Amino acid sequence: MTQYFLTMPHDAATEPTMESMQEFDPEELAAVMAAVEAFNTALQDSGAWLFAGGLHPPSTAKTVDTSSGEPRVLDEPFVEAPAYVGGFWVIEAPDEAAAIDWATQASRAVQTPIEVRALQDPPEL
Template sequence: MTQYFLTLPHDSATEPTMASMQELDPAELAAVIAAVDEFNAALQDSGAWVFAGGLNPPSTAKTVDVTSGETRVLDEPFVEAPAYVGGFWVIEAADEAAAIYWATKASAALQSRVEVRALQERPAE
C-alpha cells in the first residue's frame, strides 16, 4: 500500500489557530469537530489511518540552517506563501483513487480544500 499525505491549506494572512476557532459560532465549531471526529473514526476503522496532526502557524516556525558550517536558528518559516499547511493526515491507500476518496471525505468534514500527495517510496536496492 502507498502512503498519502492529505494536507489542509490555511490562509497565511489570517493564520487560523485552535484559539481563533473559538471565535466561530459554537454550533458551527461543534459540527466541524464532530464531522472530523467521524472522519477520523472511519479512517481508523478502515485501516487507512497512519497518523494525523495539526500544525501551529508559520509565525511560530523556526528554520535551522547549518549549510554554512555554523548553526543558525531563524525565527521564520523556510518559505513565505499565501497559504500554508495547517494540518494533515498520513493514510495508507491502495491507489490514488482511494486516497482521493478519503480526501473528498476530509474536505466535506472540514469544508476546506485538501491536497493529496503520495509519499515517495524508498528506491529498490
C-alpha cells in the first residue's frame, strides 16, 4: 500500500495555534474537535492511520544550513509563504482514490482544504 501525506494549511498572516483557537466560539470549537477525534478514530479503526501531528507556526522555526561547510542556524522558516502546513496525517491507502476519500473526510472535520500527496518509494539499490 502507498503512504499518503494529508496536510492542513494555516494562514501565515494569523498563524493560528491551539492557544489562539480558544478565542473561537466554544460550541464551534468543540464541534470541530469532536469531528477531528471521530475522523482520527475512523482512520485508526480502518488500519489506515500511521501518525498525525500539529505543527507550531513558522515564526518558531529554525533552519539549519550546512551548504557552505559550517552549520548555520537561522531563526526563520525555510520559505515564507501566505500559507503553511499547520497539521498533517500520514496514512496508508490502497490507491489515490482511497486517500482522496480520507482527505474529503478530513476536510469536513477541520473545515479547511486538505492537500493529498503520495510519499515516494525509496530508491532501489
